[in-house]
Amino acid sequence: MRLPPDSRHLVASLVLALSLSSAVAAQQPPRRQPPRPVPAKPDTTRRADSVASAPKEPAPMPKAPAAILFGTVFDSVHMAPLSGANVMVEGTTRLAVTTDKGVFRVDSIPPGTYKVRVDHVMLDSLGMAMVTNEIELKDGTVESVSLTIPSSTTLVALSCPAARRALGPSAIIGRLLDADTEEPVKGGRVSVVWEEMSLNAGLRKVARRRDALAGEDGVYRICGLPNQFEGTLQADHKGITTSEVRVKFEGDALIVQGLKIGNANTVAVSSGDSAKARMKETAVGKSYSAATLSKGAAKLTGRVVNAAGAPIVGARVDVLGTAGMTLTGEGGVFRIDSLPSGTQSVVVRQIGLAPIEQSVELSTRQVADVTLTMSRAATVLATVKVEATADAGLDKVGYNQRKKSGFGHYLAGDDIAKRAPNLLTDVFRTIPGLRVVPSGNDYVVESSRNALGGCVRYFVDGAVWEAVFPGDVDRLVPPWEIGAIEVYNGSSTPSQFQMAGSTSCAAIVIWTKTRLNAPPGRDRNRRQ
Incomplete structure (x- = not known):
């Protein structure tokens, strides 16, 4: 066999190296060698495999088929996107929560045919479920849907019988829950009270009331209401009541108002x-x-x-x-x-x-x-120069000077104490030009010299006071805290207690003992 020159040189060198090693070994005396360990038998199969091929990367898992559902939820009752709603694909674990703009996106949905469900506290209060028809979702597709809560008019038509709607076009619907257990309160009575002008009563305000009982799911529906009024809503169950919640209809067909009530264990x-x-x-x-x-x-x-x-x-x-x-x-x-x-x-x-x-x-x-x-300051009056109104005492607030003019009716100190009022309105019952009339469970003060009666303005320590709702005057100042009262009718009202466009209104000016007894130079109206 013929070899290449280099190969032959390699063989020759190898033979020479072996010959030199043998000669040197022959010249040295023999040495005792330690026993040589017997190596384990190599795993020739594993070695051959490892040499034969490099490790293979694991094969990629096959991609699971999936679809995406994208869309919006709109609240037609409040004419705004429905935020914070849970959007669920029934039959799967996939869900999403709508953004402030009512947008949602549900991904990784297995292909199939599904119904989509929307849950929200407002829907719970209405006692309704929002579920779509079946939607087919295919692998790799993005389906878009727009979901809408029905309008107020539609919901009232669905919730209220025709006989009740004949009494009025509007309704209040909500859910009554136990405040401590979150369970529905079956049989709880929810009522709304308001006032309206009645020709039969001689153009006087009369109290109106509508009520309803909560059902098995706690949902109540008060139908047959006018679409223009302001009143209060309250729930009652087994002698326990909620507070009165203010409701105001301004042409609306529906107000959704959930309520929670305590129980005998907590109230x-x-x-x-x-x-x-x-x-x-x-x-x-x-x-x-x-x-x-x-x-x-x-x-x-x-x-x-x-x-x-x-x-x-x-x-x-x-x-x-x-x-x-x-x-x-x-x-x-x-x-x-x-x-x-x-x-x-x-x-x-x-x-x-x-x-x-x-x-x-x-x-x-x-x-x-x-x-x-x-956030809203009381009505600001035009600046009028009144000497020393910031100081304490009747003289210093100008009370005595105005009393001398004789243009109004004035009460102070003993005059108020003699009336022994339990409520603030008790003070006004015998004052000329005013009348105190019932307003539900409260009382309101009216001007007997104004055709509409309700044109009465209040001032406390020189600042305008506005009622939250009718009858709120008895929540203004406790009688024992009152130091003096001034009452004016129409054009006799001093300029500092007049308001633009209200020159014919009565003005009731109340000075508290705290204000009258304030140290000189300290203006208590400047508290922040």
């Missing part, structure tokens, strides 16, 4: 005529008498701020229908304990600012925390 109704309960009655009105004050184990915390977010210190916070009341402290914070569970109404008042009312849901399961914003 106690006070029957005692304690001093504290009596003070509360006088402060917030006759409808919240000592016999109907409720208490419980729920807690409310919060903060009162102005439109800029700055804290308001010294604002009065009332939970209506309870003995709960406090003033905001540093930072505008407040805390009220021993409150009944359920839907309650919180009213905040501060001189110089318009009062606000807000519903809160209270429960023994957790402390409710709210931020209350007083």
Whole structure:
């Protein structure tokens, strides 16, 4: 066999190396060698395999077939996108939550034919389920759908019988739940009360009422309502009530309002005529008498701020229908304990600012925390120079000077005490030019010299005061805190208590003892 020159050279070198090794070994004496370990028999099969081929990467898993569902949910009742709704593909675990714009996207849906379900608290309150017809989803496709809650008119037509709709085109629909268990309250009575002008009563306001019972699912439907009115909504079950929640129809066909109510384990109704309960009655009105004050184990915390977010210190916070009341402290914070569970109404008042009312849901399961914003200032009057109105005393606020003019009716000190008023409206019952008339469970003050009667303006310590709802005057100032009262009718009203376009209205000016007794130079109307 012939070899290449290099190969032959390699063989020759190898032979030479072996010969030299043998010669050297022959010249050295023999040495005792340690026993040589016997190597394990190699795994020739594994070695051959490892040499024969490199490791293979695992084969990619086959891609699972999937579809995507994209779309929007629109709320035709409020004419806005429905945010925070759960959109679920029935028969799968796939779901999504709608954004603030009502948009949702559900991906990784196995191909097939499905129904899509939408869940939202408003739908629960309506007692309705929103489920689509079957939609076919194919592998690799993106299906788009637009889901819409029916309009208010449609929902009223579906929910209210024709006989009730004949009484009025509007309705209030909602769900009554136990505040502490979240279970439906079957048999709870929900009522709405409002006032309307009646020709049969001689063009007077008369009280109207509609009510309904909650069904097995807690849903109630109050039908046959007018589409223009302002009233209050309240639930009652086994002697326990929610607070009155304000409702206002301005041409609407439907208002959706869920309510929560406490139970006998979490709410106690006070029957005692304690001093504290009596003070509360006088402060917030006759409808919240000592016999109907409720208490419980729920807690409310919060903060009162102005439109800029700055804290308001010294604002009065009332939970209506309870003995709960406090003033905001540093930072505008407040805390009220021993409150009944359920839907309650919180009213905040501060001189110089318009009062606000807000519903809160209270429960023994957790402390409710709210931020209350007083964003609207009371009506600002035109600047009028009045000497020393910021100082204490009747002289300093101009009361005595105006009394000498004889243009109004004036009460101070003993004049008020002699009337022994339980409510603020009791003071006005014998004042010429005013009349006190019932308004549901409350009273309102009307001008007997104005054709419509309701044109009465209030001023507290020189600042305009506005009622939250009719009858709120008895929640204005407790009688024992009043230092003086001035009443004017129409054109006799001093310029500092007149408002543009209201020159024919009566003006009731109230001075508190706190204001009259203020140290000289301190203006208590400037509290923030």
